Amino acid sequence: xxxxxxxxxxxxxxxxxxxxxxxxxxxxxxxxxxxxxxxxxxxxxxxxxxxxxxxxxxxxxxxxxxxxxxxxxxxxxxxxxxxxxxxxxxxxxxxxxxxxxxxxxxxxxxxxxxxxxxxxxxxxxxxxxxxxxxxxxxxxxxxxxxxxxxxxxxxxxxxxxxxxxxxxxxxxxxxxxxxxxxxxxxxxxxxxxxxxxxxxxxxxxxxxxxxxxxxxxxxxxxxxxxxxxxxxxxxxxxxxxxxxxxxxxxxxxxxxxxxxxxxxxxxxxxxxxxxxxxxxxxxxxxxxxxxxxxxxxxxxxxxxxxxxxxxxxxxxxxxxxxxxxxxxxxxxxxxxxxxxxxxxxxxxxxxxxxxxxxxxxxxxxxxxxxxxxxxxxxxxxxxxxx
Numbered sequence: 001x002x003x004x005x006x007x008x009x010x011x012x013x014x015x016x017x018x019x020x021x022x023x024x025x026x027x028x029x030x031x032x033x034x035x036x037x038x039x040x041x042x043x044x045x046x047x048x049x050x051x052x053x054x055x056x057x058x059x060x061x062x063x064x065x066x067x068x069x070x071x072x073x074x075x076x077x078x079x080x081x082x083x084x085x086x087x088x089x090x091x092x093x094x095x096x097x098x099x100x101x102x103x104x105x106x107x108x109x110x111x112x113x114x115x116x117x118x119x120x121x122x123x124x125x126x127x128x129x130x131x132x133x134x135x136x137x138x139x140x141x142x143x144x145x146x147x148x149x150x151x152x153x154x155x156x157x158x159x160x161x162x163x164x165x166x167x168x169x170x171x172x173x174x175x176x177x178x179x180x181x182x183x184x185x186x187x188x189x190x191x192x193x194x195x196x197x198x199x200x201x202x203x204x205x206x207x208x209x210x211x212x213x214x215x216x217x218x219x220x221x222x223x224x225x226x227x228x229x230x231x232x233x234x235x236x237x238x239x240x241x242x243x244x245x246x247x248x249x250x251x252x253x254x255x256x257x258x259x260x261x262x263x264x265x266x267x268x269x270x271x272x273x274x275x276x277x278x279x280x281x282x283x284x285x286x287x288x289x290x291x292x293x294x295x296x297x298x299x300x301x302x303x304x305x306x307x308x309x310x311x312x313x314x315x316x317x318x319x320x321x322x323x324x325x326x327x328x329x330x331x332x333x334x335x336x337x338x339x340x341x342x343x344x345x346x347x348x349x350x351x352x353x354x355x356x357x358x359x360x361x362x363x364x365x366x367x368x369x370x371x372x373x374x375x376x377x378x379x380x381x382x383x384x385x386x
Contacts, residue, residue, distance in 0.1 A: 001265075001269055001272050002241065002268070003024055003270050004086050004264050004265065005020070005266060006264075007020060007077070007136065008309040009309060010075070010154060010309065010313040010316055011075050011079065011312075012073075016076070016079060017152070018055075019061065019070075019079055019203055020074050020079045020083065020263040022057065023058060023079060023080055023083045026052075026053065026056045026058060027083065027087045027089060028133060029138065030052050030053070030056075031049070031087065035250070035375060036089070036214065038092075039092070039213075039214035039328050039362075040091070040213040041213075042214075043213055043215075044091045044168055044214065044216040045216070047124075049171070050124040050169070050262055051124040051125070052124070053094065053124055054099075054122060054123040054124030054125070055302075057070050057205055058080060058094065058151055058260065059094075059097065059098060059121065059122050059124050060098065060102060060122030061066045061077060061080065061098065061108070061171040062074055062076050062098070062102070062106075063102060063118055063119075063121075067114055067119055067175060068118060068119035068123065068203065069122045069123040074250070074315065074316060077095070077098055077255050078253075078312055079097070080094055080095065080271075081095050081099060081254045081257040082257045082258065082261040082330075083256055083261065083314075084110075084162075084261065085258040085259060085260065085261020085262040085263075085264070085265065086261040086262075086264055086265045087235070087261075087265070088357060088360060088361050088364060089363060089367065090215075090258055091211075091213065091214040091215040091364060093129075093165040093166050093272065094180070095254050095258065096129060096185035097121065097127060097128045097378075098131065099250070100130055100247070100251050101121075101129065101130050101174055101256070102118070102128065103156045103247060103352065104190065104243065104247060105117055105118060105121075105190070105192075105233075107243075107246075107247075107313050107386055108233040108243055109192075109233060109357075110235065110238040112230075112234075113231075114228075117172060117215055118216035120171070120337075121172065124238070125171075126172050127170050127172075128141055128170060128172045128173070128174075129166040129167055129169075129170035129172070129174075130164075130170075130173065130174040130176075131164050131173050131174065131176065131220055132144070132176045133162055133163045133164070134146065134160060134162060135160060135162050136163055139373050139374060139377040140255070140314025140378065141176065141185070141241065141244060141303055142178055142184050142185040142188070144159075144177070144178060144188065144299070145178070146158065146159025146160070146175065146177040147159060147177055147178045147334075148177035148178065148189060148227070149179075150179070150229065151226075151231050152158070153230075154227060154228055154229060154355075155179070155191055155226070155227045155229060156202070156225070156226055157175065157224075157226075157227055157288070158223060158225075159177065159221075159222050160219065160220070160222070161220040161222075162219050162220075163207070163217055164218050164220055165215055166215075167203060167206070167217060167219070168203055168206050168218050170195060172192060172193070172194055172195070173192070173193045173194055173220070174191075174192055174193075174233065175190070175192075176189075176190055176291055177189060177190075177191055177240075179237040180237070184385075185241035185328045186238050186241065187238055187240065188240035188241040188244075188356075189233075189234075189237050189240040189245070190239075190240040190243055191201075191231050191233065191240065192227075192231040192233060193225070193227055193230055193231070194227075194231070194285055198225055199224075199225065199226070200224045200226065201221070201223075201225045202218070202221040202222075202253060203218055203219070203220060204219025204220065204221055204374070205218065206218055207219065207327070208364060209367075210363055210367075211216065211362075211363030211365070211367065212230040212363075212364050212367060213367060220314045220386045222375060232305075233241065234238075241251065241381070245322075248322075248325075248373070249320055249321070249322050249326075250313075250315065250325075250327035250371060251372050252325045252326060252372050253259055253311060253320065253325050253328060255310050255332070255333065255368060255371065255372045255373075256309070256311070256325075256328035256329050256331075256333075257312065258332050258337075259329075259336040259370075259372055260301075260304060260305060261330035261337060261370055262336045262339075262340065262361060262365055262368075263304065263332070263336050263340075264301065265357075266336075266339050266340045266343045266358065267297060267298060267301055268360055269343070269358055270343040270359055271285075271294060273346070273347060274290050274346055276295070284346070290346060293346070294346075297315065297338075297342060298348065300335060300338075300339070301339065302356075304331060304332055304335055307327075307328060308328060308332060309344055311324050311325065311328045319365060320321075321385075322346060322381060322385075323381060325384055326378040326381040326382050327382055329372060329376035329378055330369075330375050330382070332376075333369045333375065334369060336368055337365050337366065337368065337369060338363065340360060340361050340362050344358050344362050
């Protein structure tokens with residue numbers, strides 16, 4: 001399959017093309033099929049891969065130079081998300097580290113916090129995670145039960161988090177906790193937890209999943225873990241829920257970009273396959289059914305591409321709404337599932353064998369309709385805007 005090199009029109013600047021090329025070359029050498037197979041088997045991306053990504057300039061691409069980053073903007077994170085989809089590497093949670101956690105630090109951390117945390121995240125010395133979801137609270141974040149009670153110059157954190165990407169690797173975790181359990185959403189704060197040597201912090205299971213096996217998706221436990229008050233993000237208790245709501249549209253846009261990359265990869269793989277596969281004396285591609293099916297999928301993919309390009313442009317302009325981000329996430333997640341499923345059908349029995357990329361994509365794509373807010377939650381958000 002030829003590399004997919006198209007970039008959205010808003011990313012026409014040469015600096016984006018250079019970065020995209022470097023991402024593709026990095027994945028081709030550092031995330032080979034052989035390495036990824038080991039990562040899937042062990043359920044984690046090793047430290048050396050993270051450090052290699054940092055050395056190659058993939059981590060912190062949008063972080064200012066003064067904090068050790070690449071000096072770019074969200075356009076660079078968009079490219080990394082799309083290329084992750086195009087290479088079926090979403091299980092390597094680079095987008096969580098780069099496009100979700102780091103923006104919280106850029107937007108809400110004070111100067112001392114930025115200088116302490118960002119350089120380590122940009123080199124890959126540290127891996128980042130964000131801990132929102134709990135056993136009894138997913139999309140309804142106001143229901144979280146984790147507490148952070150102030151005691152002098154520390155917060156005493158108690159609670160449990162689940163489904164946390166990068167959970168086994170994470171050195172820095174943004175934890176959503178109730179600093180005032182009586183205040184609902186207004187009682188939520190975001191506290192940065194540095195995990196190394198922290199008493200009272202424990203990693204639970206590296207969870208066994210249907211797909212994305214290389215992602216160390218984990219349970220986390222806080223049992224009287226003492227974290228300095230100076231690790232509060234935003235410096236004012238109770239700001240966490242507003243911070244989360246502000247950042248979630250960007251997280252959903254990242255998911256849409258990744259899904260669009262997956263759609264493109266699935267179609268490219270399938271078109272290549274059907275043009276080579278012989279059946280009843282001719283190529284599978286020559287059957288009208290094959291051409292009609294791929295024509296339908298290609299049309300839907302092209303329409304989706306235009307919409308994703310547009311909402312990316314709006315985000316770079318600072319005008320993307322929560323509703324449009326939700327539409328983008330819902331549409332692309334649903335379409336990616338449909339495209340991968342119908343492309344797999346054209347592979348026949350081979351499509352069901354995990355040695356074929358389309359089979360691995362089939363496993364991996366299912367969670368897209370759940371993470372970053374399920375399709376049903378996206379519909380609720382969109383519905384409220386009508």
